[in-house]
Amino acid sequence: xxxxxxxxxxxxxxxxxxxxxxxxxxxxxxxxxxxxxxxxxxxxxxxxxxxxxxxxxxxxxxxxxxxxxxxxxxxxxxxxxxxxxxxxxxxxxxxxxxxxxxxxxxxxxxxxxxxxxxxxxxxxxxxxxxxxxxxxxxxxxxxxxxxxxxxxxxxxxxxxxxxxxxxxxxxxxxxxxxxxxxxxxxxxxxxxxxxxxxxxxxxxxxxxxxxxxxxxxxxxxxxxxxxxxxxxxxxxxxxxxxxxxxxxxxxxxxxxxxxxxxxxxxxxxxxxxxxxxxxxxxxxxxxxxxxxxxxxxxxxxxxxxxxxxxxxxxxxxxxxxxxxxxxxxxxxxxxxxxxxxxxxxxxxxxxxxxxxxxxxxxxxxxxxxxxxxxxxxxxxxxxxxxxxxxxxxxxxxxxxxxxxxxxxxxxxxxxxxxxxxxxxxxxxxxxxxxxxxxxxxxxxxxxxxxxxxxxxxxxxxxxxxxxxxxxxxxxxxxxxxxxxxxxxxxxxxxxxxxxxxxxxxxxxxxxxxxxxxxxxxxxxxxxxxxxxxxxxxxxxxxxxxxxxxxxxxxxxxxxxxxxxxxxxxxxxxxxxxxxxxxxxxxxxxxxxxxxxxxxxxxxxxxxxxxxxxxxxxxxxxxxxxxxxxxxxxxxxxxxxxxxxxxxxxxxxxxxxxxxxxxxxxxxxxxxxxxxxxxxxxxxxxxxxxxxxxxxxxxxxxxxxxxxxxxxxxxxxxxxxxxxxxxxxxxxxxxxxxxxxxxxxxxxxxxxxxxxxxxxxxxxxxxxxxxxxxxxxxxxxxxxxxxx
Numbered sequence: 001x002x003x004x005x006x007x008x009x010x011x012x013x014x015x016x017x018x019x020x021x022x023x024x025x026x027x028x029x030x031x032x033x034x035x036x037x038x039x040x041x042x043x044x045x046x047x048x049x050x051x052x053x054x055x056x057x058x059x060x061x062x063x064x065x066x067x068x069x070x071x072x073x074x075x076x077x078x079x080x081x082x083x084x085x086x087x088x089x090x091x092x093x094x095x096x097x098x099x100x101x102x103x104x105x106x107x108x109x110x111x112x113x114x115x116x117x118x119x120x121x122x123x124x125x126x127x128x129x130x131x132x133x134x135x136x137x138x139x140x141x142x143x144x145x146x147x148x149x150x151x152x153x154x155x156x157x158x159x160x161x162x163x164x165x166x167x168x169x170x171x172x173x174x175x176x177x178x179x180x181x182x183x184x185x186x187x188x189x190x191x192x193x194x195x196x197x198x199x200x201x202x203x204x205x206x207x208x209x210x211x212x213x214x215x216x217x218x219x220x221x222x223x224x225x226x227x228x229x230x231x232x233x234x235x236x237x238x239x240x241x242x243x244x245x246x247x248x249x250x251x252x253x254x255x256x257x258x259x260x261x262x263x264x265x266x267x268x269x270x271x272x273x274x275x276x277x278x279x280x281x282x283x284x285x286x287x288x289x290x291x292x293x294x295x296x297x298x299x300x301x302x303x304x305x306x307x308x309x310x311x312x313x314x315x316x317x318x319x320x321x322x323x324x325x326x327x328x329x330x331x332x333x334x335x336x337x338x339x340x341x342x343x344x345x346x347x348x349x350x351x352x353x354x355x356x357x358x359x360x361x362x363x364x365x366x367x368x369x370x371x372x373x374x375x376x377x378x379x380x381x382x383x384x385x386x387x388x389x390x391x392x393x394x395x396x397x398x399x400x401x402x403x404x405x406x407x408x409x410x411x412x413x414x415x416x417x418x419x420x421x422x423x424x425x426x427x428x429x430x431x432x433x434x435x436x437x438x439x440x441x442x443x444x445x446x447x448x449x450x451x452x453x454x455x456x457x458x459x460x461x462x463x464x465x466x467x468x469x470x471x472x473x474x475x476x477x478x479x480x481x482x483x484x485x486x487x488x489x490x491x492x493x494x495x496x497x498x499x500x501x502x503x504x505x506x507x508x509x510x511x512x513x514x515x516x517x518x519x520x521x522x523x524x525x526x527x528x529x530x531x532x533x534x535x536x537x538x539x540x541x542x543x544x545x546x547x548x549x550x551x552x553x554x555x556x557x558x559x560x561x562x563x564x565x566x567x568x569x570x571x572x573x574x575x576x577x578x579x580x581x582x583x584x585x586x587x588x589x590x591x592x593x594x595x596x597x598x599x600x601x602x603x604x605x606x607x608x609x610x611x612x613x614x615x616x617x618x619x620x621x622x623x624x625x626x627x628x629x630x631x632x633x634x635x636x637x638x639x640x641x642x643x644x645x646x647x648x649x650x651x652x653x654x655x656x657x658x659x660x661x662x663x664x665x666x667x668x669x670x671x672x673x674x675x676x677x678x679x680x681x682x683x684x685x686x687x688x689x690x691x692x693x694x695x696x697x698x699x700x701x702x703x704x705x706x707x708x709x710x711x712x713x714x715x716x717x718x719x720x721x722x723x724x725x726x727x728x729x730x731x732x733x734x735x736x737x738x739x740x741x742x743x744x745x746x747x748x749x750x751x752x753x754x755x756x757x758x759x760x761x762x763x764x765x766x767x768x769x770x771x772x773x774x775x776x777x778x779x780x781x782x783x784x785x786x787x
Contacts, residue, residue: 010038012056017041019063020048021461021513023496029445029541036510043501044510047435048460068125068132071155074465077521080145080163086136087159089152091116093124093131099153100139102161105146112140114152145525147468160468164521167554168534171484173217173409174673178732180217180409181668181725183207184676186588186689187221187250188287188701191708195252197281198292201395202252203709208403210713215726217409218485220676222588222689222701223417224250224396226389226425229297229340230347231354232289235701236690238417238489239456241424244478245336246392249292253299256391257318262306265299286702304387308380325390332429332474335366337385339425341378342371355423357436366429393481400482409732410533410674411484416475418490418497419456430471433463437502440493441509445540448693449612451506458497461514469522476523480530485674487582491536491555494519495546516549524553535582535674539563556674557581561631561667562590569626571634577670584676585667588689592678593663595686598653599624610693632659635666655684657717661724668728675729679705682718 017024017036022044025035046052050059071090078085091098096117102110114137121133139150148161174180190199190207204219211219225240227247237247259265268274274295281291311319326333339356342363346353353359362370375382396412403411419440420426427434434457441453464472480486488494495516500509527534535556538546550557559581564572577583585593591601602621611617632646640662641649649659660681668675680688683706691698705712712718 009056012060013038013041016045016050016056016060016063019060020045020050022499023511023513026443026511028443034443034507037508040501040504040508040510043504044438044499044512047438047499047501048462064125068127070157072150072152072157072159074157075160075162075468075515075518076150077162077164077515077518078143080165081142082163083142084138084140087114087139087150088134088136089114089116089155090132090134091155093121093133095154098155101151101153102139102141102143103149104143105148106144110141110143114139145528147473147525162469162518162521162525164524164553165528167552168524168527169531170533170554171409171531173732174533178409179671179673179675179729180732181675181677181729182216182218182220182408182410182413183211183682184220184413184584184587184678185222186701187224189679189689189704191282191704193282193708193710194254195282196278196292196295197284198249198287198289199704200250200252200255201392201399202255204396204399205402206709208399208406208408210709212403212406212408214719214722215729215731216722217731218411218413218674218676219403219408220413220487221415223415223489225417225420226336228343228355228421228424229293230344232293234421235287235289237415237701239421239454240417240426241339241421242336242426243417243420243475244332244426245389246396248300248388248392249289249296250395251296251300251388251391252395253296253303255395256300256303258303258306258310258315259299261310262303265302265306268302269299285704286699287704289702300388300391301384304384307387322387322390325393326386329389332478333386333389334382335429336389336425337382338366338371338375339428340385341381342374344381345374345378355421356428357423364428366431397482400484403484407731408484412482413485413487413535413674413676414479414483415487416479416489418493419454419458422455422457427457433459433467433471435460435499438499439502441498441500441506442540443498443506443509449616451509452692453500453506458499458512461512465515465518469518472519473522473526476526477530480526480532483530483532485533485535486527487535487537487558488523488555489537491538491550491558492540492542492546494523494536495543495549516546520549520553520555523555551580554580559583559670559672560587560590561585561663562596565630569630571631573634574638574666574669575671577672579671579673581670581672582674582676583667583670583672584678585663585681586678586688588678589692590688592685592688593660593681594655594684595688596624597628597655598686600686601688604691604698608691608694608697610691631663635662638666638669640665640669657720660684660717661721664721665724665728668725675725677721677725679712682721683707683712683715684717 014024022041024041025033027033042052068090073088076087098114098116100112100114104110116135116137119135119137121135123134125132143161143163145163145165148163150159150161185207187199187204190203192203192206195203208219223237223240224246225237226242226245228234228241229248253259277291277295281288281295307315307318342359343355346359356364362368365371400412422436436457438458439453440456440458442448442451444451494514496511496513498509499512500506523534533556535558536550537558538550539558539560557578557580559577561571564577566572586596595601599621602617602624605611606617629650632641632649635641636643636646641659645658649656664677685706687703689703690700694700707715
């Protein structure tokens with residue numbers, strides 16, 4: 001529809017957009033107002049199934065007619081145990097009452113009657129000569145936390161009743177004034193002398209051991225979502241194939257149970273050629289994803305074959321555990337494995353096949369007969385991909401259990417990406433829920449003057465509701481499993497997402513709204529059930545409504561020192577930070593502390609063409625010099641740096657250990673419950689993990705840490721930093737743990753380790769899972785002897 005449409009149709013277009021939750025205008029971070037052109041609104045409406053050839057008033061009439069056919073709202077969010085709550089119904093105007101039934105999640109039935117004429121009409125229409133009206137009627141029944149189903153006699157459909165707890169989960173150890181700190185790490189970036197060129201779940205277990213010994217109570221990780229095994233060069237964890245499954249490249253291959261018994265795998269790995277490959281992968285400064293994938297999958301294939309040959313004999317227990325895993329993960333796991341098998345099949349035939357949108361048409365539908373026949377003939381191959389997910393899940397869960405055993409207050413802190421890659425498993429499996437034309441992004445801001453287009457498909461808010469948030473619930477459960485905390489990337493997406501129309505730029509985007517109260521209710525239910533704290537990444541412009549909702553449900557805010565400043569540019573004092581927050585200096589998308597201090601990030605962005613003009617670069621370079629001084633003065637005001645130290649640091653291009661520790665002490669002094677420390681900052685690295693706005697021109701998601709885990713454990717600068725943080729934020733659990741008696745330290749059996757130059761303490765820690773299993777077998781044999 002052109003922008004010179006008659007006024008009536010223009011108004012209808014505005015109302016039609018509002019009906020589907022599309023905001024027709026917004027203000028960016030600079031306060032500039034953006035009004036969406038009619039053509040862009042029509043394009044976004046097409047994503048909702050609106051016929052672009054129809055006039056807006058005709059589409060609006062059709063939409064309203066569909067609404068009146070929906071007698072019951074698909075979802076309502078209420079407070080758990082509230083004795084009375086409101087329900088929206090559409091009923092014949094003459095009807096005075098109606099019987100309702102609620103089937104609670106545990107199967108309990110509740111029944112009552114709606115007094116329809118006791119409340120006023122909200123709207124009225126006529127359908128087939130009968131007057132119908134919309135009312136908000138009270139329902140008098142208290143429901144426990146969870147998901148319940150309501151029906152009304154004589155009305156079509158049912159309502160999902162989400163009974164939300166008062167707030168999200170918070171560990172008992174973080175009640176009161178307790179605060180924790182811990183390292184934030186890109187798992188792939190971890191170096192060790194035992195990994196295969198990429199940080200893995202074995203390294204994570206070792207990091208947990210080292211961090212806990214230094215007083216950390218939390219370990220933050222990048223998203224561990226499943227990527228694309230056929231294309232290891234697709235490295236962004238924020239553009240995954242599936243948010244419900246894991247990246248199998250993080251499997252510690254030698255930590256897989258079958259590796260101990262598989263002679264073929266051991267011979268291959270111990271061969272000189274393979275060891276040379278591993279050495280080269282470890283030494284590379286950037287993760288060689290193709291090389292890592294080739295090495296790991298070569299051995300994992302052997303381990304799966306060994307598992308299959310043993311599952312009916314010596315490996316019967318493992319086979320039963322695998323079957324239980326598959327049963328527990330259900331249809332989503334099978335669908336993901338089918339996707340992986342199909343993609344591998346078509347990619348083997350043609351390496352230009354980048355995802356399901358370019359598969360033969362018959363296979364693009366997960367429910368097609370062709371897909372069913374493929375499954376029947378490829379069961380072993382599909383099971384292989386399920387096996388990989390099983391191994392990844394087991395190792396991640398062991399790492400989480402180790403954090404708990406070490407007494408960490410929170411443990412693993414995982415990250416949920418905002419969406420998925422349109423070519424991947426989730427988008428194929430849940431095609432009805434995803435919009436496959438529009439993409440998610442962000443409007444212009446200080447760091448991205450042209451806005452951002454992430455190329456990720458958004459979820460349709462109307463269909464999420466119609467589906468009872470099933471997919472959202474499954475996604476949360478998958479990511480909270482084994483986690484002590486979950487970060488929701490771009491948490492504003494629970495309220496609104498910035499949609500970019502097909503073939504358009506971020507300047508053409510508009511916000512699309514979601515049902516915030518319902519989505520937060522789901523988050524709160526799942527948080528309490530998983531005993532998983534929730535952090536909302538709320539950087540940038542956040543609506544007051546969103547701030548209030550996050551505060552109500554006790555979702556921790558996400559505060560970065562770089563952005564916590566007053567209007568005059570002064571950095572906020574620690575006391576000005578909120579308590580219900582996670583605080584950090586930086587994050588993966590921003591400059592490291594050393595890079596920020598030296599201005600390396602600005603020069604790099606200039607060289608990559610990310611500044612629209614030289615003037616903006618020069619302005620930000622000048623501003624950075626002032627920001628450095630302001631930060632030093634803020635730290636000095638807290639008594640953490642002397643005047644001499646400030647004067648010396650002002651002219652320095654690199655940060656001393658003293659200043660690094662003082663800046664982190666400044667952050668640690670805030671009342672925020674959680675503080676994360678980027679390992680890159682602890683090590684003084686200048687390069688950041690990701691440079692937004694780039695793909696191949698910057699090694700995003702590939703750079704390793706400058707030191708390996710063993711070297712980090714003995715690094716003086718890291719040791720000083722950890723001592724500083726542990727003094728300011730003593731671990732809330734370790735601080736109150738009773739001392740163990742001498743008797744508990746005396747073992748009933750021993751396992752002798754001989755240390756030498758090729759086997760040290762770190763190597764001993766790495767085999768702890770094996771020793772734990774050995775101890776369990778010893779106990780079982782002892783129990784059998786006693787019986």
